[in-house]
Amino acid sequence: MSKIDEKTYKCGMELTMDVIGGKWKTVILWHLRSKTLRFSQLKRRLGSITQKMLTQQLRELEEDGLVNRTVYPQVPxxxxxxxxxxxxxxIPVLYSIYSWGIDYAKDFDVNLDIDDLILERIKNRKI
Known part of the structure; x- marks a missing residue:
């Protein structure tokens, strides 16, 4: 049972933040936006996330109906x-958040390790 099934929310924002809030969920959703990935591929892209935390976050996203988990009957x-x-x-919300982060980094001199080509594609994307 998902944690959202056990709670009554006062507003849509509260529910939304309960579903996608936290350090990793939006980043996981961001990496899955354009392709299917295996656990190890996600782990590599996220860098400092632990295996336990990635497993937990993926389970919660699956329980809340945002992520599909497909198991293939093979060895391994x-x-x-x-x-x-x-x-x-x-996804459109994530693009807006991403764009906001880019603007924030520019305005407050925050260093971003991001490819300029990717940055241009994101900034010019029609949502």
Whole structure:
């Protein structure tokens, strides 16, 4: 049972933050926005996340209907993660958050380790 099934929310923002809030969930959703990834691929992209935390966050996103987990019956086991249609519906919001972060970094002189080509694609994307 998902934690959201056990709670009554006062507003949509509270529910949204409960579903996607925290340090890693939006970043996981961001990396899954354009392709299906295996656990190890996600782990590599996220860098400092622990295996335990990634597992927990993926389970919660799956329970809340944002991520699909597909297990292939083979040896060694192959598990892939992708966004559900509902997970895909939050992509425009993630692009807005990403763009806001870029603007914030520029305005407050925060260092970002980001490829300029990627930055231009994001900034010029029509949402």
């Amino acid at each position: 086991p192959k598990v892939e993660y992708s966004l559900t249609d509902y997970g895909k519906s939050i």
